[in-house]
Amino acid sequence: MSLPPLPRWALYAAAVGVVLSWLPLALIARARAVKSPTPRIAIFQDMDNQPAHRPQSLARIFADRRAMRPRVPGTVARGETADAVSAAGRRDGEWIDRSPLPVTEAFVRRGRERYDIFCATCHGLVGDGNGPTHLRAVKLEEPRWIPPTSLLSEQVRERPDGHIYNTIAHGIRNMPAYGGQIPVEDRWAIVAYVRALQLRSDAPLEMVPLEQRPGLR
Numbered sequence: 001m002s003l004p005p006l007p008r009w010a011l012y013a014a015a016v017g018v019v020l021s022w023l024p025l026a027l028i029a030r031a032r033a034v035k036s037p038t039p040r041i042a043i044f045q046d047m048d049n050q051p052a053h054r055p056q057s058l059a060r061i062f063a064d065r066r067a068m069r070p071r072v073p074g075t076v077a078r079g080e081t082a083d084a085v086s087a088a089g090r091r092d093g094e095w096i097d098r099s100p101l102p103v104t105e106a107f108v109r110r111g112r113e114r115y116d117i118f119c120a121t122c123h124g125l126v127g128d129g130n131g132p133t134h135l136r137a138v139k140l141e142e143p144r145w146i147p148p149t150s151l152l153s154e155q156v157r158e159r160p161d162g163h164i165y166n167t168i169a170h171g172i173r174n175m176p177a178y179g180g181q182i183p184v185e186d187r188w189a190i191v192a193y194v195r196a197l198q199l200r201s202d203a204p205l206e207m208v209p210l211e212q213r214p215g216l217r
């Protein structure tokens, strides 16, 4: 016995159905290959989306709108106690002339590392005030941009160590404070490195060991 032949419309419907069944596959394949500006659909959220603030973002719940919160004033972390003179950069109300901490090679190297992280973006790797942040502001013609002072200038050379220390800790005029991120000892290490940059910028050739002079052997 044989089945009656399928009607024509059923054959057409089956063909269309088969083609339509490829559609989700085609859409998935397309979604894998094409970039989209909208976030992907996440059926299983896991912990992908959280209301936590991200570093360097805006947080409107705080008056200064910084998501990254500064330290609570007056808090001292373990191992971070310092004597009053080192912590203030002053003795009897006067800036101290020289760093209160012994300046060794390792100390200056530490200062260089910290300087490159925190200061170079504005003041430049060599301290001349031409860091990338400054160059960018100039390029964008930022109307209110105040250029970072050259650390090689007479003005900064003549500052007592305690004054530069204080600039790092509390900022100065338009420069923000870095005391929240840089602990006391590192501030002094940076001061030592700023002095090294100043020395380096106009060091006489005689200071360079013979075997390190370029082009001279």
Ligand code: HEC
Binding pocket: 115, 118, 119, 120, 121, 122, 123, 133, 146, 147, 148, 149, 151, 155, 156, 159, 164, 167, 168, 172, 173, 174, 175, 176, 178, 190, 194
């Ligand atoms: C966001 C940019 C920026 C960063 C980062 C920055 N500074 Fe400055 N700095 C400035 C600006 C701008 C001035 C000039 C402020 C003014 O004249 O209003 C300045 C001025 C100074 C001065 C001269 C102050 C004086 O005696 O008149 C010193 C010294 C200094 N900065 C050291 C540092 C050190 C050290 C660091 C790293 C811990 C640092 N700065 C990080 C922008 C910056």
